[in-house]
Amino acid sequence: MYDEIVAVTENRPLTGGHFLLSVKSPRQAKAIRPGQFAMLRLLGRSDVLLRRPMSIYDVQSSNGRRGKHKTGRSAEIIRFLYKVVGRGTQLMAELQPGDRLGLLAPLGHGFLAEDYLPHAKAADEILHVAGGIGIAALLLPAGELARQGFRQRLFFGGGTKADLVGVDDFKPHMRGLALATEDGSRGHRGFVTKPLEEYLARHREKKFLLMACGPWAMLEATAALARRQGHPCLVSMENRMGCGLGVCLGCSIRVHGKGHGSYQRVCTEGPVFWADKVVWGRGNIPKT
Ligand SMILES: Cc1cc2nc3c(=O)[nH]c(=O)nc-3n(C[C@H](O)[C@H](O)[C@H](O)COP(=O)(O)OP(=O)(O)OC[C@H]3O[C@@H](n4cnc5c(N)ncnc54)[C@H](O)[C@@H]3O)c2cc1C
Numbered sequence: 001m002y003d004e005i006v007a008v009t010e011n012r013p014l015t016g017g018h019f020l021l022s023v024k025s026p027r028q029a030k031a032i033r034p035g036q037f038a039m040l041r042l043l044g045r046s047d048v049l050l051r052r053p054m055s056i057y058d059v060q061s062s063n064g065r066r067g068k069h070k071t072g073r074s075a076e077i078i079r080f081l082y083k084v085v086g087r088g089t090q091l092m093a094e095l096q097p098g099d100r101l102g103l104l105a106p107l108g109h110g111f112l113a114e115d116y117l118p119h120a121k122a123a124d125e126i127l128h129v130a131g132g133i134g135i136a137a138l139l140l141p142a143g144e145l146a147r148q149g150f151r152q153r154l155f156f157g158g159g160t161k162a163d164l165v166g167v168d169d170f171k172p173h174m175r176g177l178a179l180a181t182e183d184g185s186r187g188h189r190g191f192v193t194k195p196l197e198e199y200l201a202r203h204r205e206k207k208f209l210l211m212a213c214g215p216w217a218m219l220e221a222t223a224a225l226a227r228r229q230g231h232p233c234l235v236s237m238e239n240r241m242g243c244g245l246g247v248c249l250g251c252s253i254r255v256h257g258k259g260h261g262s263y264q265r266v267c268t269e270g271p272v273f274w275a276d277k278v279v280w281g282r283g284n285i286p287k288t
């Protein structure tokens, strides 16, 4: 993990208040594993003191090619896909090429190959389930799994079609794609868990590994579907964070353990957990 001041190379507006931010940081880019995140610090802003956590969406070489994450030798550019929701992300949206940012990365343990590979090998297909900006955590794992030849499918839901950003980046890695919007402007009208449920029901004889990132309710519903049909499921959590380093305990969630269970920090023990380890239900909903 490195704490660096990095330069913005691009900050491209997308639909629905989303942006694609690229920064140059060869040392950090080479160290990144799929599913990890960074803490971004806006320099010279006394009104936004805390760093903001962002998933690492993609890693590329300076000429735009994706880095090889195993060796990482060509990786130089780190990309973030973000949505403007408050003061910090609004200020991020104003960043121009050449501006500087504080970047603490890579953080968290991400999707660990030793955890998911045995299940990926046993599965007929890997199902990625994304809600809104949760999509940002899944591109690197999808790319890594595609390089290893695994079959994958994406279920992606948002409020409206403007929220379905990044779909084209996923297409080369996926055998199929199911989109959902709450207002029905694209794909299934309603939550993304509905097409997921239907797909699982149509293919009861198959084995799947699920990888999900999105709002708490979507993760909980996805975890319940996976559990009901006996599929392993990994969830990447996006709790609010103070330090990102395991110190403040602000990101803790309840997990199953001995006795009354225990707590784990999303920033250090996560952000990726096996879904059946998390204590789902109202008592554990993160404060945002
Ligand atoms: C590990 C991790 C990875 C993340 N990856 C991304 C990403 O790739 N792209 C992205 O756009 N966002 C991501 N987030 C969420 C992002 O950190 C917040 O949206 C951001 O910090 C908000 O900052 P702000 O100053 O703009 O908003 P604030 O002014 O702090 O808050 C504005 C509104 O957003 C809500 N909010 C703030 N943080 C969160 C959160 N973590 N989850 C849900 N609601 C929140 C607040 O309750 C409030 O309603 C991630 C969060 C975590 C913990």
Ligand code: FES
Pocket: 240, 241, 242, 243, 244, 245, 246, 247, 248, 249, 250, 251, 252, 265, 266, 267, 268
């Ligand atoms: S954010 Fe401080 S312990 Fe996780």
